[in-house]
Amino acid sequence: MWIEPLMWTIIGAVMGSFYNVVIYRLPRKIPLSNPRYSFCTSCGKPVEWYDNIPILSYFLLKGKCRHCGEKISPRYPIVEVLTATLFLMGSIEYGYPEKLLYMAVISSLIIMAFVDLEFYIILDTCVAILAVAGITWKWLDGELMQALLTGGVVLGLTFLLARFSRGLGYGDVKLMGAMGTLLGPYGFIFALFTASVVGAITAGVLIALGKIDLKTKIPFGPFLAMGTVLSLHFSKKFFGFLTGGV
Ligand SMILES: [Zn+2]
Known part of the structure; x- marks a missing residue:
């Protein structure tokens, strides 16, 4: 049936629009409820x-504010398309109640990633939602102990790594602990590997293009978010393929 996936795609687009507000307001300490209307970030006029x-x-506005003509960040349509697409994928892949946990995970990952990209901070609220969703999910799967153990081990190891080396922030440490709980040992390794490879390639390309140099700080959160999404969809198939299973 296509009605339910279509419904989740529309919900994803609408939620993505709301997440854009959250991504803009939370790190700037603007309350989500005040003002209640959306406003242009250049001229401040309410958006009809x-x-x-x-x-x-x-696209109808050609990426410009109707009032002041200032460019609207492409982040707005990107977040909306991304949320809609992932909600669609999750609604097809998972049944209830896992589907709802997947939507919560995707939502906190998207908000976390785009805030980290701009502000170099990983919101604790997003990590907490991820951890709670992960624990609930693994409890439903009967893998709660394994999940808690993975989260604990990852948290300990990455904490030491952050303590004695530069480059890894404590926000990343907490995020990876939550990922360990959500994904379990194999899923976490898959996510971390994917995040590191894509992160390294991206940094290499940006350096080659002269956009950044070796000293430029690159947030790791967006790559970890991407690795987590890929792991949720592909890690079981990947390890199943490796071990000759289904
Ligand atoms: Zn404007």
Whole structure:
């Protein structure tokens, strides 16, 4: 049936639109409820409902504010398309109640990643949602002990790594602990490996293009988020393939 996936795609686009507000406001300490309306981040004028339709409005407005003509960040349509796409994928891949946990995980990963990209901070709230969703999910799967153990081991090892080396922040440490709980040992290794490889390639390309140099700080959170999503969808198939299983 296509009605439910379609419904989740629309919910994803609408939630993505809300996450854009969260991504903009939380690190700037602007309350989510005040002002209640969306506003242009350049001129401050309220955005009318017909200019606030997820994904579509950005293209209808040609990426510019109707009032001041200032460019609207491409982050807005990107977050909306990303949330809609992942909600669609999750709604097809998982049944209830795992589906709802997946949506919570995706939501906190998207908010965490885009805030980290801009502010170099990993929001504790997002990590906490990830950890709670992960523990609940693994409890449903009957793998609670293994999940808690993985989270604990990852937390300990990455804490030492952050303590004695530069480059890894304590936000990353907490995030990876939550990922360990959510993904279990194999899923976590898959996510960390994917995040590191894509992170290294991205840094290499940006250095080659002269956009950054070796000293530029690159947030790891967005790569860890991507690794987590890929792991949720592909790690079981990957390890199943390796061990000759289904
Ligand atoms: Zn404006």
